Amino acid sequence: MxxxxxxxxxxxxxxxxxxxxxxxxxxxxxxxxxxxxxxxxxxxxxxxxxxxxxxxxxxxxxxxxxxxxxxxxxxxxxxxxxxxxxxxxxxxxxxxxxxxxxxxxxxxxxxxxxxxxxxxxxxxxxxxxxxxxxxxxxxxxxxxxxxxxxxxxxxxxxxxxxxxxxxxxxxxxxxxxxxxETSQCLVRTQRIANFDALVDTMAADDQRYSVAWVDLLASGAALGRSVLTCGEHARLDDLSAKQRRDPLAFAPPSLIDVPRGGPNVLSRAAVRAFNEVWYRKARRDHVGPESITGFFHPLDMVGAWNRLYGGAGFLQYQFVVPDDEVDTMRVAIERVVASGHASFLAVLKRFGPANPAMLSFPTSGWTLTLDVPAAASDLHVLLSELDELVLGAGGRHYLAKDAHITPSIVRxxxxxxxxxxxxxxxxxxxxxxxxxxxxxxxxxxxxxx
Ligand SMILES: Cc1cc2nc3c(=O)[nH]c(=O)nc-3n(C[C@H](O)[C@H](O)[C@H](O)COP(=O)(O)OP(=O)(O)OC[C@H]3O[C@@H](n4cnc5c(N)ncnc54)[C@H](O)[C@@H]3O)c2cc1C
The missing domain is CATH 3.30.465.10 (Uridine Diphospho-n-acetylenolpyruvylglucosamine Reductase; domain 3)
Known part of the structure; x- marks a missing residue:
């Protein structure tokens, strides 16, 4: 099975x-x-x-x-x-x-x-x-x-x-x-107050890597508040003398495994608390080294974290809209916030141009990824609204994440x-x-x- x-x-x-x-x-x-x-x-x-x-x-x-x-x-x-x-x-x-x-x-x-x-x-x-x-x-x-x-x-x-x-x-x-040169990344972490500031900062960013974690429970003036991380592979000169002794060391830790059969612990209250802590713990603006695991694969430190959503599982919904549809992205975020569907993983990212692959998902624009418990009530209402927004803006959904779209939506x-x-x-x-x-x-x- x-x-x-x-x-x-x-x-x-x-x-x-x-x-x-x-x-x-x-x-x-x-x-x-x-x-x-x-x-x-x-x-x-x-x-x-x-x-x-x-x-x-x-x-x-x-x-x-x-x-x-x-x-x-x-x-x-x-x-x-x-x-x-x-x-x-x-x-x-x-x-x-x-x-x-x-x-x-x-x-x-x-x-x-x-x-x-x-x-x-x-x-x-x-x-x-x-x-x-x-x-x-x-x-x-x-x-x-x-x-x-x-x-x-x-x-x-x-x-x-x-x-x-x-x-x-x-x-x-x-x-x-x-x-x-090293197994570290030099990462700039910035707390961003709202969606407009986030889009402006990301559009101006010239670092090789960038992604924003977005608080999808924040509303009003704080809509789209986020923690933006941008980085590059660190050079030898960026490391401390101690790190320079073994600059390419790579030993990714695995801390715990979520046990089988537990209930859905990602309730709305838990997600609200998580989001608050995540936002507050981020420094306002800080540059420092981070390991490959810490920067690229932090979720891998918790084994089988998908069990946190309980037996019914969860959907990950990821879509992209073109560059000039930033307003659609804002409306999509407003809809998710208004629906109250908790998402502890919500990520906004800017894409560059598409390649010639016919079913490749990325295309120049903005992509949002969010997790929603599959058992959430009225989930289909929210997702249908989002589908309409995405397609209306000339966007699309990522097939590797999809568990919900229909033949007409993919077409x-x-x-x-x-x-x-x-x-x-x-x-x-x-x-x-x-x-x-x-x-x-x-x-x-x-x-x-
Ligand atoms: C925590 C997490 C974070 C993620 N982050 C990202 C992200 O940032 N960006 C992103 O793009 N994706 C992301 N993903 C999705 C993931 O990268 C893709 O779904 C990827 O395809 C999974 O690889 P897999 O080997 O597990 O393939 P599977 O899930 O087993 O298969 C995925 C597809 O690949 C096909 N496939 C697998 N092996 C072969 C093969 N040998 N030959 C032909 N077809 C094959 C399968 O038929 C299937 O259609 C993330 C997933 C998780 C769980």
């Missing part, structure tokens, strides 16, 4: 582990025979909804082979098996003086999942998405062929990046790295969906690759003109 990270919509599938080396050796024998419900690749299940599950069908995990990570120091590139986690990668790369080109808010995702969702990080406005930094992918397609793709392959390349595992199973990939948000479907069909005419999300959103269905 599988779910995504939000723990909603479970479905039972046959989970099959494939050995990466075996797939490379005999790709034609690797794919299980379709028993009528197809197959979908799965990484570490950190997408929030149902893209990595396939009720009644097969769910394929490609396990790292014997030498899963191959670093080319001179070229500043790495070739990694698709099942390698960012946790494993960083433990090799950071001590060697490199960082992944893009990281999400957790290091417990795989290379395959990063490409299939075309993930973005705090540096999207400077560096673009993960797919932008890939130079080669091996893809096992539905006909059992292992294809080597590069950006020169055009359509199939760009349909695979952000393609949610529906063009085939990524077996390994090569991508560029960021050289680093409106992704104008190149029909193009993507045609490319997908050219390599998988019978729909071997399919997920619960693909069924829910009609991603395999032919578009009618």
């Amino acid at each position: 599988l779910t995504g990270w939000g723990r909603t919509a479970p479905s039972a599938g046959r989970v099959i582990d494939l050995d990466g080396d075996a797939v490379r050796g005999a790709p034609h024998e690797a794919l299980p025979i379709d028993e009528g419900r197809g197959a979908i690749p799965r990484g570490l299940g950190r997408s929030y909804g149902d893209p990595a599950q396939n009720g009644g069908g097969s769910v394929l995990r490609v396990l790292p082979g014997r030498s899963p990570i191959s670093l080319d120091r001179n070229a500043a590139t790495v070739t990694a098996d698709a099942g390698v986690s960012f946790d494993d990668l960083l433990r090799v790369l950071v001590p060697a003086g490199f960082f992944v080109p893009v990281t999400p808010g957790t290091r417990f995702i795989t290379v395959g999942g990063a490409i299939a969702s075309d993930i973005h990080g705090k540096n999207h406005h400077v560096d673009g998405t993960f797919g932008h930094h890939c130079t080669r992918i091996s893809l096992l397609t539905a006909d059992g062929e292992l294809r080597t793709l590069t950006p020169a392959d055009g359509d199939l390349w760009w349909a695979t990046i952000g393609g949610m595992g529906l063009t085939g199973l990524i077996v390994d990939a090569t991508f560029d790295l960021i050289p680093i 409106a948000g992704y104008p190149r969906l029909a193009e993507w479907k045609a490319v997908r069909r050219s390599v998988d005419p019978h729909g071997y690759w399919i997920s619960d999300q693909a069924r829910r959103l009609g991603l395999l269905e032919e578009e009618v003109a």
Whole structure:
């Protein structure tokens, strides 16, 4: 029985582990025979909804082979098996003086999942998405062929990046790295009083990484009050003498694991208290070093934190609106605040331009991410209002987070969906690759003109 990270919509599938080396050796024998419900690749299940599950069908995990990570120091590139986690990668790369080109808010995702969702990080406005930094992918397609793709392959390349595992199973990939002098980041933390000040500050920001935590319970003059963190990889000169003794040390801590079966402890009162403390504990304006874990992956210090929402789970709702729709973003925040739906994780970020991938989510503008308990009353009312605002502004929703949108919403948000479907069909005419999300959103269905 599988779910995504939000723990909603479970479905039972046959989970099959494939050995990466075996797939490379005999790709034609690797794919299980379709028993009528197809197959979908799965990484570490950190997408929030149902893209990595396939009720009644097969769910394929490609396990790292014997030498899963191959670093080319001179070229500043790495070739990694698709099942390698960012946790494993960083433990090799950071001590060697490199960082992944893009990281999400957790290091417990795989290379395959990063490409299939075309993930973005705090540096999207400077560096673009993960797919932008890939130079080669091996893809096992539905006909059992292992294809080597590069950006020169055009359509199939760009349909695979952000393609949610529906063009085939990524077996390994090569991508560029960021050289680093230290494993610390130099981070500026600023308390920002309201939404207008936040947007102005973020628009003027020229740091490589930036993201704002927003208090979605603050209203009136304090609407959009936030804590903005901007940073760069620290140089050797930025470190203290003690830190300079082992400047590339990387030992991410894991503090506690949330136990199974607990109730939803993220009540409105708890979230209000959390938000107040979070805002107050941030310094007004401070610059200092932070570890990679503290800056990029703070949630990883609490294992299985998704259980905090209780058995019903939670939705993560993430959308983007274009640059000139800042007012829509303000209205969206007002609606969430007025609905009273508690969100202890709410993040605002500025995106740079989109890439050519047809289903890639990021596009020039502003993106907001919020968590809502799935059992919250009248949740559908709030989400429908937000959907209308987002689509009305020419925006869209992130498929890796989605557990709620409909076929018409995805069609409106992704104008190149029909193009993507045609490319997908050219390599998988019978729909071997399919997920619960693909069924829910009609991603395999032919578009009618
Ligand atoms: C705490 C947290 C923070 C996050 N922060 C961010 C963020 O800042 N930015 C961001 O972009 N995302 C973020 N995410 C989402 C996450 O990065 C993506 O959902 C990512 O795809 C998860 O990778 P995974 O290996 O767990 O893949 P899964 O969730 O297992 O699968 C996701 C998709 O990838 C496909 N897939 C997986 N492996 C392969 C493969 N080998 N070949 C082909 N397709 C494959 C699956 O079929 C599925 O469609 C966050 C998630 C969490 C839990």
